[in-house]
Amino acid sequence: MALVLTEEQTLLRDSARGLIGEKAPVAHMRKLRDDKDVTGFSRDLWRTFAEMGFCGLLIPEDHGGSNLGFVEAGVVMEEIGRTLMPSPFFSTAVLGASALSRGGSGAQRKEFLPKIADGSLIATLAVDEGAKHRPVKTRMQAVRSGNGFRLNGAKALVVDGHVADLLIVAARTSGAPGERDGLTLFLVNPKSRGVAIERTTMVDSHNAARIEFKDVDVTSDGVLGEVDQGGALLEGILNAGRATAAAEMLGIGEEAFTRTVTYLKERKQFGKLIGEFQALQHRAAHLYTEIEITRAAVLKALQALDADYGKAGFAVAVAKARAGTTTTLAVQEALQMHGGAGMTDAFDIGLFMKRARVCQELFGDANFHADALAQSKQY
Amino acid sequence: MTASIDTFRKETRAWLEANCPPEMRKPMTREDDTYWGGRNATYSSEPQKVWFERMRDKGWTVPHWPKEYGGGGLDGEEAKIVRQEMAAIGARLPLVSFGISMLGPALLKYGNDVQKKEHLPKIAAGLIRWCQGYSEPNAGSDLASLQTRADSDGDEFVITGQKIWTSYANYADWIFCLVRTDFQAKKHDGISFVLFDMASKGVSTKPILLISGKSPFCETFFDGVRVPKSNLVGTLNRGWDVAKYLLQHERAMISGMGERGGGRPLGQVAANAIGVDDKGRLDDSVLRGQIASFEVDEAALAAAAERAVDLAKAGQAHPAFSSAMKYYGTELNKRRHELLMSAGGIDALEWESSRSHEGHAARSWLRTKANSIEGGTSEVMLGIVAKRILDLPGA
The missing domain is CATH 2.40.110.10 (Butyryl-CoA Dehydrogenase, subunit A, domain 2)
Structure with a gap:
């Protein structure tokens, strides 16, 4: 497959860019932040996303979706990145849809997928527990109890956890933290007794929560996939999230870069446009090169997921690691080249830096993925 | 993916399997492992000769050149498949020459009929160096x-x-x-x-x-x-037009050095040289991280090289993009050899011994320092990107 967008994918990008550029420019995110909006996103816009078919990109047609692929989901994520739009697209249309499409029973798919596709249900994945993303070290316990399981533990960085209608929770049904086997995924209603949700306001003003589970009962109908064998299913969902998060980071990085190049052509010091200084030209050219190489790596990972979902791990690790380092460089250079203006809250560029920092940690930073690559190559 | 392309891949794989001698699937370690052709050319081994002659007769020393000039007449997609299938079995290039990588493309664009008929077939057949x-x-x-x-x-x-x-x-x-x-x-x-x-x-x-x-x-x-x-x-x-066009191809060739790499994956080379701990991890945790980061960048560059070809085919390539790739590819190759020297430690320091293949590691390391100078320095490449792609003032 050619490593470029098809005509249809380009059209999708243009329509996403048109909609998001008009309805959710950076000012949209800023207003939600300043108003201390209780949901932190716009339900109206989420309905529009559903009407345009974005919510069901990864959902089969017989469940109300358009059965497209990860390249298409990445295209939307990149545009979301450009304007820092807060949206349940990642939690619901990527993570929720992937989890249920790949791991759901017939009944589970029938119950939840149409609601994701029509925008009426917000789903998310609860996996992280400690300060760093270490899914294998999952401690949260699920012990057999009656006809089901009883869950105890705590999760952090649950994206959109404060507004979710469905939690997909990774817990340990056997084995010890650090072991690959023994994980199981559960579908948990956040209104269940024993679930305590704390919305976490973070540096990027996007939406996440910490969630405590205290003696939460889940029936066996709530098991997603196989008991004790959830590791591979979880890894697949995480890879879907990592590749699309990398696409969002690409959007963040390229927008920060574009704004910076524009600034270099406007700002004057010493009687010259600062873009005339070779010290800045070479740094901009270096950054351009890094971004273009990362763009190729991200598209490669998205295509790899579409081609063979279970074998995309290497390409996904490369993409998320590259997106992590490239976007970090992009926002740092953007801030430095904007000078004092970049330090002000009134100026948008700092918002890109804040969002990039969160995306870097989300589902594994560049170090995590470089380490995974080294492990997979046995060194 | 169309059926005919699938068939072409299968046929290519089968042909390479049947025709590429096993000796020509091993990483190159010596200078005379590369066959350059020319009036005074000699083969360093029989398999080298056989492999070259078979590829020449098929037109695959230059798969994408027209058949009338000794090429394989393949389109971009087919030529990519040949490269991929060759890479998959580690097949060496049968013929390396500046005629193929630099002059040929310039002659195809700027040469007159007489010049093309005179020179291109001799390049494809390795007759003139x-x-x-x-x-x-x-x-x-x-x-x-x-x-x-x-x-x-x-x-x-x-x-x-x-x-x-x-x-x-x-x-x-x-x-x-x-x-x-x-x-x-x-x-x-x-x-x-x-x-x-x-x-x-x-x-x-x-x-x-x-x-x-x-x-x-x-x-x-x-x-x-x-x-x-x-x-x-x-x-x-108007020779500058020809010169610049040729330089784009030269830069693409040089940037490919980082992508092709030096044979075996760096992590394994280091693991063999340094050893691993009880968890199977390289016994130098800082170097391990550096190598892993390098391999991330190497894989990303390979994707970018693939994308550059696909963009060109789709008519979406920026003509100055090869400068960005030349810059990145050469800097990456220098990084590779710094890491190889670090992994090799004391063994990589020998300069004259058969044990070290006459200082192969150290000489290669030093030689890569020229990568970011020859064919346009990294600074010149960055200047071109700043001016022609980013349109920065006064660049």
């Missing part, structure tokens, strides 16, 4: 200030001057050479692109010893060399 006469002692990064002169004399040019960094000039049969044909015009507007035989009277060469030891580079001197005017490629005084 070419060298590149670009840099001069006072024209390096500022190449357009070159001073080698070609004076008109009837049907001939008379060429006098000096080139430097002429790779393999001492082995080359012909040279493609930038000369000044107008000393009054602005520096870019008085340059012409000419071809001539290195056996011509008045040509002499002198090899240059580098920090890595013996090198393919030469100083090349022209003292009243007479060249027929029919050997001018393109328009008189």
